[in-house]
Amino acid sequence: MSHLDNDHRQIFRNLFYPERERHLDIEKWVAYCARAGATSVALDIKTQAYALYDSKLIQKDPAIGKRDFAAELAEAARRHGVKWCAYIPPYQHESLRDKGRAWQERLEDGSIAAEKGSGFMKTSFCWNSPYLVLFCSILKEIASKYRPDGFYLDGMRYHGAGDHLTCYCDYCRDRFRKEYGLSLPSKKNGAENYARSMVLFLKARKKWIADATRAVRNAVDSVDPEITLYLNNKYGGGDWANSNGPEAFAPIDYICREVIPSVVRGSLLYATYGFSAGDLFMWECAAQRAGKQGKPCQLYVSLQPVMRAEDIRLTVDLACAVGAQFTMQERRSDSGVMLKRIKVMEPYLKDIQPLADIAIHYAESSQLAYYRPHAGGNNNFLREPAGLYKTFLDLHRPAELVTDADLAAGDYRGAKLLVLPNSAVLPKVSQEKIIAHLDRGGSLIASMASGTMDEFGGKITNKLVYENSGLTLAGPVTTRKPFYMIEEKGRLIFEEKVSAHPAQYLVFKEGSVKEWLGEDISVGDHPEPVEEREIFQLHDRPSVYLPAEALQITADRNWKVLASIRYRDDASGKWKESPGIVSRRVGRGKMIYVAFQCGSLFMERSLWQDIGYAWSRHLIEHLIDTAIGPARVKVEAPACVKVAYWKQDDKTLIHLVNELSGFHPAVPLEERLPVAVKVQFPRADFKSVKLAIGDQAWLSAKTRGGWQVSCREFRDRALIICE
Numbered sequence: 001m002s003h004l005d006n007d008h009r010q011i012f013r014n015l016f017y018p019e020r021e022r023h024l025d026i027e028k029w030v031a032y033c034a035r036a037g038a039t040s041v042a043l044d045i046k047t048q049a050y051a052l053y054d055s056k057l058i059q060k061d062p063a064i065g066k067r068d069f070a071a072e073l074a075e076a077a078r079r080h081g082v083k084w085c086a087y088i089p090p091y092q093h094e095s096l097r098d099k100g101r102a103w104q105e106r107l108e109d110g111s112i113a114a115e116k117g118s119g120f121m122k123t124s125f126c127w128n129s130p131y132l133v134l135f136c137s138i139l140k141e142i143a144s145k146y147r148p149d150g151f152y153l154d155g156m157r158y159h160g161a162g163d164h165l166t167c168y169c170d171y172c173r174d175r176f177r178k179e180y181g182l183s184l185p186s187k188k189n190g191a192e193n194y195a196r197s198m199v200l201f202l203k204a205r206k207k208w209i210a211d212a213t214r215a216v217r218n219a220v221d222s223v224d225p226e227i228t229l230y231l232n233n234k235y236g237g238g239d240w241a242n243s244n245g246p247e248a249f250a251p252i253d254y255i256c257r258e259v260i261p262s263v264v265r266g267s268l269l270y271a272t273y274g275f276s277a278g279d280l281f282m283w284e285c286a287a288q289r290a291g292k293q294g295k296p297c298q299l300y301v302s303l304q305p306v307m308r309a310e311d312i313r314l315t316v317d318l319a320c321a322v323g324a325q326f327t328m329q330e331r332r333s334d335s336g337v338m339l340k341r342i343k344v345m346e347p348y349l350k351d352i353q354p355l356a357d358i359a360i361h362y363a364e365s366s367q368l369a370y371y372r373p374h375a376g377g378n379n380n381f382l383r384e385p386a387g388l389y390k391t392f393l394d395l396h397r398p399a400e401l402v403t404d405a406d407l408a409a410g411d412y413r414g415a416k417l418l419v420l421p422n423s424a425v426l427p428k429v430s431q432e433k434i435i436a437h438l439d440r441g442g443s444l445i446a447s448m449a450s451g452t453m454d455e456f457g458g459k460i461t462n463k464l465v466y467e468n469s470g471l472t473l474a475g476p477v478t479t480r481k482p483f484y485m486i487e488e489k490g491r492l493i494f495e496e497k498v499s500a501h502p503a504q505y506l507v508f509k510e511g512s513v514k515e516w517l518g519e520d521i522s523v524g525d526h527p528e529p530v531e532e533r534e535i536f537q538l539h540d541r542p543s544v545y546l547p548a549e550a551l552q553i554t555a556d557r558n559w560k561v562l563a564s565i566r567y568r569d570d571a572s573g574k575w576k577e578s579p580g581i582v583s584r585r586v587g588r589g590k591m592i593y594v595a596f597q598c599g600s601l602f603m604e605r606s607l608w609q610d611i612g613y614a615w616s617r618h619l620i621e622h623l624i625d626t627a628i629g630p631a632r633v634k635v636e637a638p639a640c641v642k643v644a645y646w647k648q649d650d651k652t653l654i655h656l657v658n659e660l661s662g663f664h665p666a667v668p669l670e671e672r673l674p675v676a677v678k679v680q681f682p683r684a685d686f687k688s689v690k691l692a693i694g695d696q697a698w699l700s701a702k703t704r705g706g707w708q709v710s711c712r713e714f715r716d717r718a719l720i721i722c723e
Contacts, residue, residue: 002229004085011038015044021063052064070146085150100125139220143219150229153252155231157234160241209248217251231249233255241371246291249291258302277665277669294354299327308668321642348692356398356413358399359401359418360389361404361423364403384600387599404430438586438591443590447593451469476551478569506581507541548598552595553578554578561580562582580594581594636678641658651722653721657717672715672716680703689722692719698711
């Protein structure tokens with residue numbers, strides 16, 4: 001236990017600028033927060049430049065004179081009955097810029113990384129330098145003198161992207177040479193050596209940050225082991241070179257994600273095509289939970305006066321649905337209203353655990369295997385788990401992310417179905433746990449090159465998933481590009497037939513097109529046959545266009561082919577066919593293999609145009625139903641309704657949040673439009689079902705098979721409790 005466990009109403013104030021520091025009356029601010037309903041407050045005690053307390057270790061900010069913000073905050077918090085947290089930016093300290101020049105993160109050319117950017121802060125200290133000892137001493141000094149309930153650490157990581165990564169300081173060069181027997185990655189060493197040493201460098205950065213967070217934990221624990229540690233991070237944010245991970249998070253109580261509604265909505269225009277603000281919110285919180293083995297995260301939300309009140313209410317509702325602690329930096333008159341909205345939910349946020357039917361592997365080792373510094377890697381690979389998570393979210397199927405460490409431990413969060421989205425790196429221990437899962441009656445869906453690579457991206461086997469699976473990788477599907485029209489010897493030659501590009505289709509062997517895609521897409525008796533370049537299907541067989549990366553495989557007789565990939569081979573120009581979706585029994589369980597990237601179908605604008613989101617969603621739904629059957633709890637609602645599932649003691653909690661707006665998803669929300677929702681529960685699973693939070697429009701009824709809870713005009717949020 002830590003001091004700030006189950007603390008869900010925190011108000012935060014970020015300072016840094018002298019004008020904020022000079023004009024802040026801490027007593028009045030804490031009194032305001034307490035009246036608004038906050039249970040804890042957070043304030044800068046060290047900024048990116050100075051100490052805001054009486055320190056014997058670092059320079060105090062001259063802007064605050066003789067004041068001691070830590071002492072003032074501790075006293076005000078005690079007087080008003082709230083807990084307090086010290087905000088600390090870990091790796092920046094501008095007043096140490098000259099003294100600590102040798103401690104700064106450096107690029108390969110030896111230059112100081114922070115001095116390259118256009119920002120006004122020019123320090124970023126390396127965690128292998130003596131700065132770590134100083135930083136731990138700072139935390140210990142604050143903890144000993146003022147006894148805060150928590151520290152909010154605003155990022156502990158290494159920086160950079162692509163082939164411009166930190167850190168190449170002398171401390172990192174020496175440590176890397178001692179631990180790996182190599183020099184740090186350099187293009188001067190040749191492409192192969194560079195790629196190999198880069199993978200080791202990325203692993204080393206994660207290890208070194210983990211060592212640093214352990215040092216921080218030990219320093220704080222030496223004073224009070226119940227002080228809560230928060231760590232802001234970008235885990236799961238699509239960064240190939242992210243130096244944070246589960247090992248670094250282990251000593252931390254809560255990992256934190258910044259979710260700023262205006263930024264989230266802006267990203268929908270260019271970064272996350274097909275995602276709504278709610279989708280992105282749920283995905284990032286799921287990634288944070290994965291980093292702490294399913295433990296809910298903390299959310300930092302900046303609420304500015306310009307924000308629409310309904311957008312804030314939606315953010316609060318989503319935060320409660322994902323079980324997160326909520327800390328807000330606000331400049332509004334309605335903060336108390338928002339905190340009351342959280343308070344109503346608090347009994348159902350305490351000591352909860354995620355409930356999952358499906359576990360999606362968030363494959364960090366496989367990310368490293370695909371990473372190429374000059375290009376950043378295969379973007380479709382990163383989109384796989386996110387795209388699949390969005391699909392399961394839209395289908396209202398409870399899903400959680402699991403990490404490499406979870407796979408090695410056989411911890412799938414209690415899910416019956418494990419999904420391996422191109423999990424190319426699968427160590428022997430993880431393979432053994434997967435086989436045991438299947439033997440016990442669990443199910444598996446694996447795709448692409450799962451189990452065939454080492455951590456450096458080298459091919460170690462052509463046996464897919466595990467050695468005796470009966471599946472063999474034959475190579476990539478490559479299709480001939482159409483020429484449409486060429487000039488040859490003074491005349492124009494037109495191609496017939498003009499194929500699609502890529503010229504590949506999924507041909508269904510088991511079940512109808514309607515069963516797989518939700519509708520019959522054939523043109524029937526239309527007088528004009530469908531041309532191949534018009535894609536969508538092959539007119540002479542039940543099929544659908546497949547615009548995703550795909551592999552050729554062979555399957556032994558234990559496998560049943562559910563669908564094949566028919567493609568126009570690049571080398572021969574002839575049409576060939578390879579198994580596309582296959583299934584078999586393993587022990588008491590079922591295993592399905594998919595020879596194409598399916599998650600990317602939900603993340604790419606071009607793929608949406610080529611195949612259609614609805615068809616892709618139905619295809620994945622058919623795969624899930626084939627693997628584990630339909631959902632026991634059936635939610636009939638549009639995708640704008642986000643559903644989160646939790647266990648609390650012997651109760652099942654189901655949160656529903658509606659985000660439907662009358663405007664484009666990137667436009668701030670002004671009001672939520674009502675939708676119809678119906679949730680059905682089997683009698684065999686639950687003795688009672690009740691609506692804990694929701695308006696009077698909800699109806700509950702017993703049915704022949706169990707219970708039904710419904711609302712014809714569901715507008716914002718609801719919570720259903722099942723026992």
